Amino acid sequence: MVTVCVTTYNHARWVAQALESILAQRTSFEVEVIVGDDCSTDSTVDVCRAYVERYPGRVRLLEAERNMGMRANYRRTIEAARGEYIAMCDGDDFWCDEQKLQRQVEVLERDAEVGLCYSRSKRFHEGQNDEWVYPRGVMHCDFESLLFENTVDNVTAVARRSLVMQYYAEVRPEEHPEWLTDDQPMWLWVAARSKVVALERVTAAHRLLSESQSQSRDFSRRIAFCDSLMDISMWMDDKVGTGRNIERLERKRMEVALWVLSRDGSTREYVRRWWRDVCRSPRLLLNIAGYGLLAKRWLRKVGIIK
Numbered sequence: 001m002v003t004v005c006v007t008t009y010n011h012a013r014w015v016a017q018a019l020e021s022i023l024a025q026r027t028s029f030e031v032e033v034i035v036g037d038d039c040s041t042d043s044t045v046d047v048c049r050a051y052v053e054r055y056p057g058r059v060r061l062l063e064a065e066r067n068m069g070m071r072a073n074y075r076r077t078i079e080a081a082r083g084e085y086i087a088m089c090d091g092d093d094f095w096c097d098e099q100k101l102q103r104q105v106e107v108l109e110r111d112a113e114v115g116l117c118y119s120r121s122k123r124f125h126e127g128q129n130d131e132w133v134y135p136r137g138v139m140h141c142d143f144e145s146l147l148f149e150n151t152v153d154n155v156t157a158v159a160r161r162s163l164v165m166q167y168y169a170e171v172r173p174e175e176h177p178e179w180l181t182d183d184q185p186m187w188l189w190v191a192a193r194s195k196v197v198a199l200e201r202v203t204a205a206h207r208l209l210s211e212s213q214s215q216s217r218d219f220s221r222r223i224a225f226c227d228s229l230m231d232i233s234m235w236m237d238d239k240v241g242t243g244r245n246i247e248r249l250e251r252k253r254m255e256v257a258l259w260v261l262s263r264d265g266s267t268r269e270y271v272r273r274w275w276r277d278v279c280r281s282p283r284l285l286l287n288i289a290g291y292g293l294l295a296k297r298w299l300r301k302v303g304i305i306k
Helices: 015-023 044-054 070-079 100-110 143-148 161-171 183-193 219-239 246-264 267-280 282-286 289-301
Strands: 002-008 031-037 059-062 085-088 114-125 132-134 158-160 195-208
Touching: 002 015, 002 070, 002 100, 015 031, 015 044, 031 044, 031 070, 044 059, 070 161, 085 100, 085 161, 100 114, 100 158, 100 195, 114 183, 143 183, 143 219, 143 246, 158 161, 161 183, 183 195, 183 219, 219 246, 246 267, 246 282, 246 289, 267 282, 267 289
Parallel strands: 002 031, 002 085, 031 059, 114 195
Antiparallel strands: 085 158, 114 132, 114 158
């Protein structure tokens, strides 16, 4: 059996599309769907209840009396799974390949050392006429490459439940409120403990909302999310990796933040962030990107470059 974990919070507009795309899967094995709703204030629960009635025993709904937050909702939904494998699909995303699960489970069944199988996805901004394939380039399957660029789009992932439960027992992500995402540390840990296989096809769609944990018009929130990704990678490299990538990860964290500030922030904010990073890690004083991005900001300000 495969369990598909669907986490929702105010996804009434989209959750039916997510559930329909899961129920349309053509497989040679059983598929159960568990919806974990985090006390939505819209009609998400009503929509999900209707699916429970239509598909008794196949769709289960976990309701909440109070909002527990992304991390707790994510975990309780996964812990309720009964399948040998777990697939992920947030309530505002959907799948677009009816053989997605079949192909991925076949990969996992062929090799017991494979702990995670993922694919490319299509991404789009809600309400905009845009669409692109993610990742655009290489699909990483080794731990060290994933530290620097996580190409595992959560909506495409299928993993062994036993590994996911080991992750929760060993890492205890609830002790890391500074981590602003749950899927990246999970898949990094799995990549450190098992093989990862990437399918060179698009199987799912990831909807990007204007305001979410990872997307925001507020550049300070965007920086905070990117900082969190790098902090997760540094923690993972220190705890389950070799620790030899931390200096490069510190440099990338600094450069991403300064690039955003060079375009959207003030000079004062830029210098403050540069100084904060240098104080935390004095070796970043030698990172020439910090000076180059500031120079580009000034050249852009006076109209020499765009």
